[in-house]
């Protein structure tokens with residue numbers, strides 16, 4: 001179907017606000033998401049682009065407390081290793097950071113790239129199979145914004161051993177973990193990234209754009 005859908009200045013201002021107020025959230029209120037809300041947000045993420053229209057995203061929702069405990073241990077090991085890579089003042093700072101919302105988030109979602117999918121017939125992946133993983137990132141970014149539009153916060157956890165996560169979740173070996181996501185209502189909203197608040201890093205003031 002064709003058409004000429006347009007977006008007006010008011011929408012653009014709202015969209016800008018959505019982008020500015022999206023945060024990586026690690027502190028959640030304990031209340032669960034209302035029934036059906038996660039599905040509604042996931043439904044929106046389907047509109048994300050994907051290489052060859054392969055839609056290689058695979059989601060696993062983790063509710064089982066024993067599996068959650070395994071993921072928590074996985075994070076603790078990976079985080080301790082990451083900490084050992086810093087020294088001095090950086091190490092002190094790293095140790096103080098809150099880098100996961102695992103304990104309070106009502107929803108845990110692991111997102112995998114299915115490298116064995118036949119959907120899309122391999123278009124765009126022959127020389128660059130990593131495009132499937134990039135497609136997952138596109139979906140997650142869409143999910144992040146969709147969630148925020150509904151007042152739901154999301155945090156991306158990557159300090160994990162991905163193969164251990166795959167095994168504990170009993171998913172096929174052709175699935176590769178791209179993200180472990182925590183979702184729920186944020187304790188508070190902020191215009192400033194938590195890493196910036198913590199003095200770890202700052203958002204750049206401008207885009208780096210070269211001209212040739």
Ligand SMILES: Cc1cc2nc3c(=O)[nH]c(=O)nc-3n(C[C@H](O)[C@H](O)[C@H](O)COP(=O)(O)O)c2cc1C
Pocket residue numbers: 022023024025026098099100156157158159192193194195196
């Ligand atoms: C690929 C990716 C992996 C990330 N992994 C982590 C993580 O393991 N732990 C964490 O606290 N934040 C993680 N983040 C969130 C970033 O720290 C965050 O996006 C950045 O500090 C900017 O903050 P903002 O998202 O609130 O704007 C990740 C973000 C991306 C895009």
